Amino acid sequence: MTSSVLETIRRRRSIRKFEYQDIPKETIQDILTAAFFSPSSSNRRPCHFVLVSDKGLIEKLSKARDGSSRFASGAPLVIVVCSDSEIAGRWIEDSSIASIMIQLTATELGLGSCWIQIRDTAHNEEQSGEDYIREVLGIPSTIRVLNMIALGFPAQDRSPHEDDEFMPERVHWEGF
Numbered sequence: 001m002t003s004s005v006l007e008t009i010r011r012r013r014s015i016r017k018f019e020y021q022d023i024p025k026e027t028i029q030d031i032l033t034a035a036f037f038s039p040s041s042s043n044r045r046p047c048h049f050v051l052v053s054d055k056g057l058i059e060k061l062s063k064a065r066d067g068s069s070r071f072a073s074g075a076p077l078v079i080v081v082c083s084d085s086e087i088a089g090r091w092i093e094d095s096s097i098a099s100i101m102i103q104l105t106a107t108e109l110g111l112g113s114c115w116i117q118i119r120d121t122a123h124n125e126e127q128s129g130e131d132y133i134r135e136v137l138g139i140p141s142t143i144r145v146l147n148m149i150a151l152g153f154p155a156q157d158r159s160p161h162e163d164d165e166f167m168p169e170r171v172h173w174e175g176f
Contacts, residue, residue, distance in 0.1 A: 015112025
């Protein structure tokens, strides 16, 4: 027996090609609501979300890393997920939870998404991906950038995850 949550999890796949079509404001609001309702350490809620729909800015963001972020240039919306490191020491975990809530909600609402890792990546030999994004978007130095999420209506078809992807050999009860 599967629930609607499990069905959404099965359908969530990394989508790197998007229809260039605006995402309705109500859909964006629902996605942000899910992100703000995500759990955080000690309920400190350190996350910030920078929404970018300007094609020129998205093009700049798509250059944050080596070629692995270029596909973002085709997305109608990119959400940069950040956290105030002065509010919470567990900002990585808090931002990660908010990010997956964004992706699952997007899937449930008929959108595709793809996580683009930024923390601990290089923009080039002199600058980190995080510093590059901070510079492009004017993000303060106390705000840490974990990732970007490219969002849009999918222009590629990906099959849902199947039961045979479950790895029972990696499940350990009462010890390793």
